[in-house]
Amino acid sequence: MHKKNQKKTKVAIIGTVGIPAKYGGFETLAEHLARHMSDDFQLYVYCTKKKYAKAQRQKTFLGARLIYLPMDANGISSIFYDCLSILHALFYADVLLVLGVSGGVLLPFIRRFTRKKIVVSIDGIEWKRDKWIRPAKLYLWWAEKMAVRYSHADISDNESIQDYTAYRYKTLSNIIEYGADHTLRVSPTAKDFETYPFLTAPYAFKVCRIEPENNIHLVLAAFSTMNGLPLVMIGNWENSEYGQNLRHQYAGHKGITLLNPIYDQAGLDLIRGNASLYVHGHSAGGTNPSLVEAMYLALPVLAFHVSYNKTTTEHKAWYFSTTEDIVRIVQGLTPQDLMQNAAEMKEIADRRYTWEIIAKKYIYLIRKALETNRKTKIRPDASNLKADSLLKMDMGHLINPSYFYEKEQ
């Protein structure tokens, strides 16, 4: 595509803690984008000095140049971190790929006074999450509006988020999920059986941050009443009162094993990859990386009943809203059910959730943004014509078009 002597388009990736990825979804995404996009673009990735000690900092990684800023990338200071990254990128970049909306306050100015192209991933619906205090929610709510309105293209990670942006902003968001092929199939060794005796028999598994929005209380309550399948759960129990209380309540329970976070991929994948059922309690965000990863590892999925989880699993998993749902579903499962569901989940993941596919979608979107000055609206341009002229042209259906987010009742 590009001749060797031609200068590559410069793309700045803004809004992650940094790469090499040590943390969550956006960092893993940035790392795989570096791996798959460096041939097409010159990438620059912003990293925080707070999470990378001096000795760990590198000039480049997988072809991407790394730029370190001195602020924390999480919590309230992410607003300043993102804004400073955006301002810095203005000096050289052609495209700003902004992950998350917290830098939204700057985008109107950048759109108006520069010719930079802006692509924003709006992530889940961040302003709705319980972890933010009200002023932060208000800011994020408004920043999302700015980010969607003043970007050349925006990215949702889930159909339901696309419905939401279409409804609220009347623009078409581009769906790009996450990849999962960085997970590993790990077979347990004799030593592993010693460390984790539960590996010898079938078990259900759940991993998440210990927060009420992940419905841990429902899952634990359900498994504590069942005798069949035991539950193994990994999370940061000591981080909150909610977690401490749950651990205190359920720790000694037969059939429930609560583990502290495991940070190496192989260690985590050993426990999760060998489970017989994956329980996904997330109710927030769009497509959750952990769910996608479980699907790629060919685990049958029991997920909380929200639209995000249903679209991620293409409505083919089992879904629960209450403790009773979990008990009823788990007790009715047969080995055949599990095998069949595992195959279905794996098929979806292979088809949709590999980093190569995800990176291709990003490359396509960036190229599209480079060529356009206008955002895709969901309202057809023709609908702006006068109603009687539309009727004359036999296009009466365009007077009040119906939109894809208006689900059939």
Add this chain to the structure above:
Amino acid sequence: MNPYYLQIATGLTVSLVFSLLSIPFVIALSVKYNLVDKPNTRKVHQNAIPRLGGIAIFFSAFTGIVISRIGLDAIRYWPVLFSSLALVFLLGVWDDLTELNAKLKFIIQICLAVSMASTGIRLSSLYGILGIHELSVAWQYIVTVLIIVGATNAFNLIDGVDGLAGGLGLIGMLVLGCLAWRLRLYPLVIVLSAGIGSLFGFLRYNNSPARIFMGDGGSLVLGFILSSIGILLIEAARASPELIQPSKAAILVVAILVIPVFDTWRVFASRIRTGSSPFKADKTHLHHLFLIAGLNHRKIAFSLYSFEILLVLLALVLSNFNGVSIIIILMVGIAHVLTLVLRVNTSMEKWLAIIKKMEVE
């Protein structure tokens, strides 16, 4: 010692004691004859609550005024002002008993404001607001009527949360009382302190959870008295600028009226923008927005009291250095930012509900 201290203290005490004693009586009578405000979708209270508090406030204040010689002087000096007040009071009580036609209410209010303006209680200058100074006689009438009718109805509309209109009115009377004292208009000081005393007694029963509302018989009178005495005092300052600068008096009057007036103006403007009638009731007033933000009545009332006190202090301090226009733009600006934040919050809550629904579909 100033010879008026005793009479002022007497007026205040008498009206306070009278309202404390008479309100339980009004509550009992209202319940007995079923003169209560029943909850509907727009009202924010849950139980049927008497709404004739205005009667107790009015008669307590009246007693506090007529008990002293200079209180009676006040009525003698400004007979049209006080008879207009009495008529606004009757109009309000009438409206409380049988929902009155809105147009009729407006026409009566305009007539009363005009008759008052004809006795000289009218704004003769804008004191530099928007760069305007002297007004022609026709404009004096128009501006005066607009201010009085506007403030009267604004207080009526802001009366939606326990303690709010009463407290704002009390702070307003306190400020006007100080102005009147400074201008040596002691008869007016008596009138205002009687008002303060009776409102204080009323607030004891109107504090959240309220056992009685002031009704239109209270809120219309409050708006009318604050705006008309406000104008009277501004004009008095113009006559004796050595006591207080008229522009300073004007800014203080703006400060005590700006919250209800700005809110009413904003709500009306947005209703007109969206193409509906400005008089069509809805839930977009400042106190509704506060309720959506999760504050309880007590907190809402105290936030807005503090806000009004802040505006008064701002007016006091800044009027020594700045022009009138700048200070008023600043006040309206602050009120605008406050409502903007609350409105963003309201639409966020609205979208939260929409998303919750979308998520489970």
